[in-house]
Amino acid sequence: MKGKHIQIFGLAVTVLYGLFVAWIYWAAPKNVGEVSTKARETIEQATNEAKAATGTYQVDSAKFQQGLNAFRAENFVLARDQFEQADPKGIDPATQYYIAYSFYRQGWGRFTNDDVLFEKGLEQVDKVIALDREYKADDPNLNLKYPVELKQELEEGLRITADDFNPLRLTRERQ
Amino acid sequence: MKEENQSELAESSEEDESVIDGEVLTEEHGNAEVADRSESDRPLLPASKTPKDGNQRNWLLYILLPFIFLTVALLGGLRIAAETGEFIFSRPALICLVFATILVVLFFRTGLISIGGWFSESLSTLKNASNAAVMVAIFAGSVQVFNSLIPEQGLAFWVVSFCFLWTLGVSYFSVADASRLVRSTVALFVAAFLTKYFLLANLTSTSSGNWLQRLWDDPTREALTYLLDLPRYASATGYVQFFAVALFLLGLFLIPRSTQE
Numbered sequence: 001m002k003g004k005h006i007q008i009f010g011l012a013v014t015v016l017y018g019l020f021v022a023w024i025y026w027a028a029p030k031n032v033g034e035v036s037t038k039a040r041e042t043i044e045q046a047t048n049e050a051k052a053a054t055g056t057y058q059v060d061s062a063k064f065q066q067g068l069n070a071f072r073a074e075n076f077v078l079a080r081d082q083f084e085q086a087d088p089k090g091i092d093p094a095t096q097y098y099i100a101y102s103f104y105r106q107g108w109g110r111f112t113n114d115d116v117l118f119e120k121g122l123e124q125v126d127k128v129i130a131l132d133r134e135y136k137a138d139d140p141n142l143n144l145k146y147p148v149e150l151k152q153e154l155e156e157g158l159r160i161t162a163d164d165f166n167p168l169r170l171t172r173e174r175q
Numbered sequence: 176m177k178e179e180n181q182s183e184l185a186e187s188s189e190e191d192e193s194v195i196d197g198e199v200l201t202e203e204h205g206n207a208e209v210a211d212r213s214e215s216d217r218p219l220l221p222a223s224k225t226p227k228d229g230n231q232r233n234w235l236l237y238i239l240l241p242f243i244f245l246t247v248a249l250l251g252g253l254r255i256a257a258e259t260g261e262f263i264f265s266r267p268a269l270i271c272l273v274f275a276t277i278l279v280v281l282f283f284r285t286g287l288i289s290i291g292g293w294f295s296e297s298l299s300t301l302k303n304a305s306n307a308a309v310m311v312a313i314f315a316g317s318v319q320v321f322n323s324l325i326p327e328q329g330l331a332f333w334v335v336s337f338c339f340l341w342t343l344g345v346s347y348f349s350v351a352d353a354s355r356l357v358r359s360t361v362a363l364f365v366a367a368f369l370t371k372y373f374l375l376a377n378l379t380s381t382s383s384g385n386w387l388q389r390l391w392d393d394p395t396r397e398a399l400t401y402l403l404d405l406p407r408y409a410s411a412t413g414y415v416q417f418f419a420v421a422l423f424l425l426g427l428f429l430i431p432r433s434t435q436e
Contacts, residue, residue, distance in 0.1 A: 003233045007305040010237025014308040017242065018315070021249045030261040 048089045059095055060086040071098060072141065076106040093132040097150075100124035101142060104154060108174045113157040122154045143175040236434060237305050243426040244309075244316030250419040251319025257407040267322035270336050275317035277343045278360070282313075282430075287353035292433020306434055313430070320423045323416045324367040329404025331375055335367060357427055368420055372413040379405040 027038040051057035067082030079102050087095035100121050107117030128135060128147045137145045144150045153175060163169070254263040282288045293306045325339065326332045342363050350356045380389055380396040390397045399405070 003230065004301060006230065006233040007237050007301050010233075010241065011301075011305045011308050013238065014241040014245065014305075014312055017245045018248075018308075018312065021245055021315070024249065025252065025264045025266055028262070028264045030259075 044088065052089050052091060057089060057091065059092045062086075064095060067095075067098065071102055071105075074105070076102040090127070091131060093128050093135040094137070096124065096128045096131060097135060097137055097147060100128055100147070100150060101137075101144070104144075104150060104157075105174060108157070110170055110172075115158060118154050118157050122151065122158070125151045125154065232431075235429060236309065236431065240426060240429060241309050241312040243422055243429070244312040247316035247419050247423045247426065248312070248319040250415055250422075251316070251321075251323040253412075253415055253419075254406070255409040255411045255415070257409045260409060263408075265322060265327060267318050268325070268332075271318050271321040271325065274321045274339055274343060275314055277347065278317050278321075279310075279314055281343070281346055281350070281356055282353075284347070285350055285353045285356040286432065287356055287427075288430060289433050292431075292435050295435070298435070302434070313426070316423055316426060320364065320420060323419050324364060324371060326371055326375060327406050331371075331403055331405065335370060339363070339367070353432070360427065361424055364420055364424065368417065372416060375403070375405060376408075376410070376413060378403065379407055 023042065024035075027035075027042060029035045029038045048057065063082050063086035067079045067086055070076075070079035070082055080099050083095050083099050083102075084090075086092075090096060103117045103121030103124060107114035107121060125147050129151070133147075135147055144153060252265040252267060254265055255261070256263055283290055293310065294303055298306075321339070325335050342359075346356065346359055350359055378396060378399045380393050380400040384392075386397075400407070
């Protein structure tokens with residue numbers, strides 16, 4: 001091997017090994033077995049970042065459909081998991097809107113709402129608004145078509161007012 | 176001056192022939208400084224004589240040296256949790272970067288590494304780039320060796336950091352040659368290793384359970400662990416760090432003064 005070839009090889013190996021060391025400290029695996037798991041996660045993340053940067057990012061339609069089925073079957077925990085897998089970058093407004101809506105539907109109660117889920121829903125709907133302020137859901141099962149409507153509903157659910165003690169409220173329906 | 180030397184030569188030639196030979200040799204070089212060259216001017220790695228030697232030198236410089244220093248960078252921050260046995264990757268404190276910078280400056284200052292011998296317009300771009308990569312690896316290894324030797328937190332961190340700062344400061348102004356710097360660095364690192372992985376590790380409580388149980392089992396160590404804010408690491412950490420420090424010192428001995436033939 002010529003000196004020049006050794007230098008090129010050495011430079012490449014040094015850069016790769018250096019990146020590996022930096023990555024290890026960034027990922028901080030807890031044991032040797034976790035190294036491969038973290039590596040896979042990093043590769044997936046990098047791939048999604050690259051796809052988003054090049055405009056070729058697409059939501060996993062199969063996972064999205066599974067999430068939608070779970071959402072319609074009122075299995076909101078599973079639905080959120082499937083939606084998150086369908087849109088790992090969290091940049092698709094439709095998928096993110098379903099996640100926000102799942103927090104609303106799971107947290108809604110005839111007598112009282114689950115504040116924790118509503119707060120999470122509020123955070124999520126803010127994310128949707130940041131992604132696409134003009135977004136409109138085309139699903140006929142969703143009564144609240146716009147993120148601002150969902151936001152209003154969630155904020156209303158979190159607020160305690162005299163109106164909350166109105167017995168007629170028991171007749172209201174989930175959106 | 177030359178005339179004096181020649182007259183001395185003439186006088187001494189009458190007394191002892193062997194002395195003449197020695198003096199003539201000095202005159203041949205025409206420079207008295209050549210004979211007085213300090214140890215630091217001599218490259219630690221001899222220059223290659225055959226193409227095969229040149230290849231070995233390249234393997235050492237561009238493969239082995241970065242591998243050694245990057246392995247030190249990898250292992251230097253690795254700790255193993257006492258209770259769970261999990262890896263903890265401790266990122267270097269800012270002070271480690273400062274110490275590593277001083278150490279690398281000392282390498283240049285004492286002549287352990289000659290800037291002109293590593294980076295030059297007369298070298299090819301590839302060689303300069305390769306040398307820069309090796310230099311980055313040396314710096315990363317230096318940062319992590321300090322990360323390995325300096326206690327993570329508490330009073331011990333400040334005391335050991337101050338000792339390092341003091342010693343490096345003294346070395347900066349007083350150590351003038353490479354071999355002395357290497358010897359002083361070895362002594363410094365060995366002392367720091369013994370302090371952290373023998374003295375402080377033995378003061379750290381290793382008993383498990385809740386704090387009351389630990390206090391009951393070993394009150395002195397538990398109190399010292401609390402007062403000195405000592406982290407609880409498994410003894411395997413010491414073995415890993417011993418390897419890291421030994422590897423760094425090996426790397427120091429292998430660094431050539433110059434990469435030019």
